[in-house]
Amino acid sequence: MSLSVLLAAAPSPDPGGSLGEAAEQAGHAAGWVEENWSTWLSTGLRILLILAVAITLRYLIRRALTNLIARMNRSAQAVEGTALGGLLVNAERRRQRSEAIGSVLRSVASFLIMGTAALMVLGAFKINLAPLLASAGVAGVALGFGARNLVTDFLSGVFMILEDQYGVGDSIDAGVASGEVIEVGLRVTKLRGENGAIWYVRNGEVKRIGNLSQGWSTAGVDVTVRPTEDLEQVRKAITAAAETMTREEPWSEQLWGPVEVLGLDEVLLDSMTVRVTAKTMPGKAVGVERELRWRVKQALDDAGIRMVGTLPVQADGAGPDPTAGVAAPSAYASATSPQSMAATPIPPANLNKP
Numbered sequence: 001m002s003l004s005v006l007l008a009a010a011p012s013p014d015p016g017g018s019l020g021e022a023a024e025q026a027g028h029a030a031g032w033v034e035e036n037w038s039t040w041l042s043t044g045l046r047i048l049l050i051l052a053v054a055i056t057l058r059y060l061i062r063r064a065l066t067n068l069i070a071r072m073n074r075s076a077q078a079v080e081g082t083a084l085g086g087l088l089v090n091a092e093r094r095r096q097r098s099e100a101i102g103s104v105l106r107s108v109a110s111f112l113i114m115g116t117a118a119l120m121v122l123g124a125f126k127i128n129l130a131p132l133l134a135s136a137g138v139a140g141v142a143l144g145f146g147a148r149n150l151v152t153d154f155l156s157g158v159f160m161i162l163e164d165q166y167g168v169g170d171s172i173d174a175g176v177a178s179g180e181v182i183e184v185g186l187r188v189t190k191l192r193g194e195n196g197a198i199w200y201v202r203n204g205e206v207k208r209i210g211n212l213s214q215g216w217s218t219a220g221v222d223v224t225v226r227p228t229e230d231l232e233q234v235r236k237a238i239t240a241a242a243e244t245m246t247r248e249e250p251w252s253e254q255l256w257g258p259v260e261v262l263g264l265d266e267v268l269l270d271s272m273t274v275r276v277t278a279k280t281m282p283g284k285a286v287g288v289e290r291e292l293r294w295r296v297k298q299a300l301d302d303a304g305i306r307m308v309g310t311l312p313v314q315a316d317g318a319g320p321d322p323t324a325g326v327a328a329p330s331a332y333a334s335a336t337s338p339q340s341m342a343a344t345p346i347p348p349a350n351l352n353k354p
Contacts, residue, residue, distance in 0.1 A: 043124050043125070050117050050124070054114060054116070054117035057113055058110055061106075061109045062106050062110070065102050065105050065106050065109070066102065066106075068102070069098045069102040072094065072098045073094065073098060094167075097161055097167055100157075100185070100186060101161055101162065103186075104158055104186065150187070152204035153186075153187045153202050153203045153204035154187060156203040156206065157184075157186035157187055157189075158186060160184075160203060161184065161186070165209050165211065166181055166184070166209060166211050166213075166214075167181060168181055169181065170211055170212070170213040171211075171212040171283055172191070172209055172212065172213075173209070173210035173212070174191070174201050174206050174208075174209055174210075175207055175208055176199075176201055176205055176206070177191050177193065178191070178210075179191035179192045179193040179197075179199060186203070187202065187203060188200050188203065189201045189206075212282065212283065213283050214282060216256055216279050216280065217279075217283065218277055218278070218279060218280070218285060219278045219284075219286075219288040219289045219292065220275065220276070220277045221275075221276045221277075221289055221292050221293055221296065222273050222274070222275060222276075223238065223273065223274040223276060223300075224272070224273045224274075224307060224308045225271070225274065225300070225305060225306065225307050225308060226270070226272075226306055226307075226308060227267070227270065227271060227272050229272075229305050229306070230305075231274075233305060234274060234300070234305055235261050235274075236303075237296070237299040237302075237303040237305060238261055238274065238276055238299065238300075239259075239261060241292075241298070241299035242258070242261075242278075242292070242296075245291065245295055246258065246259065251291060254281045254284045254287070255278055255279070256279045258278070259276060259278040259292065260278065261274065261275075261276055262275040262276070263275065270308065276292065276296070278292070
């Protein structure tokens with residue numbers, strides 16, 4: 001069979017059929033697009049609106065928090081030069097506290113806003129959020145159990161900063177360590193101990209805090225004199241020294257109240273103790289106590305009042321006793337003394353004697 005016969009017997013393609021199918025498919029596509037374009041447009045506009053509102057809200061809130069922190073720092077710097085402001089409104093302490101609070105608030109605001117926006121975007125795509133939220137809940141519980149110490153440290157640091165339990169420059173006793181606070185963080189607190197060592201204390205490990213720099217301190221001095229001294233003269237001497245101290249700088253600024261003579265704190269056979277106290281600036285009690293002891297000792301010496309442990313007053317013209325440093329003669333110095341004869345060894349018996 002020839003090629004011409006085969007070609008003549010084969011069916012010829014119908015150009016009208018293929019064109020009709022293409023036109024029909026194009027019509028279906030155009031109809032589907034026409035039916036759904038409004039949904040796409042509304043969904044896209046909704047997503048754009050959600051993102052625009054979230055970004056704008058996040059920017060405004062973070063800017064407001066930044067301005068609030070800057071205002072707090074400016075108010076602290078305004079009183080920093082004053083005598084009382086440098087103590088009560090420690091600028092570095094206020095700055096670190098405000099920065100920590102601002103960082104926490106900005107992070108929380110960003111997380112809440114952007115997290116809510118992400119969930120709303122997924123909801124706009126008709127995505128079922130129930131499995132996602134359930135998985136996030138399980139992951140959060142697992143993370144909470146695995147990193148509970150970190151979470152405890154963080155939460156303790158947040159509440160510590162918000163409650164202003166201590167700050168930079170305070171002297172505290174945290175139980176596990178004590179010293180001066182040099183840095184406050186959300187997870188750890190840095191302390192400088194008395195010997196210069198730097199202690200890193202986790203906020204979650206602190207069970208109690210003793211702040212020695214808040215409010216006021218108490219300086220206490222015990223004056224021990226002989227029981228034969230006149231108590232009224234002792235009181236007058238201590239009061240005069242205290243009044244002179246309160247009128248001089250810098251003690252007039254460090255003393256927040258009058259120096260009080262509380263009275264006898266202890267009475268023994270060979271001594272009696274007079275208790276003296278004063279209210280001072282926080283952290284200034286040790287210096288006030290040393291200066292007060294110095295002045296009280298000078299006042300008692302000027303008044304002729306002897307303190308316990310001092311040498312008795314010598315009569316005029318009488319020098320020290322030359323025999324005071326000479327030891328008493330020993331009884332063993334004489335060979336005929338009963339002590340020497342008792343200590344003489346007994347001679348051994350003569351065994352060769354008949």
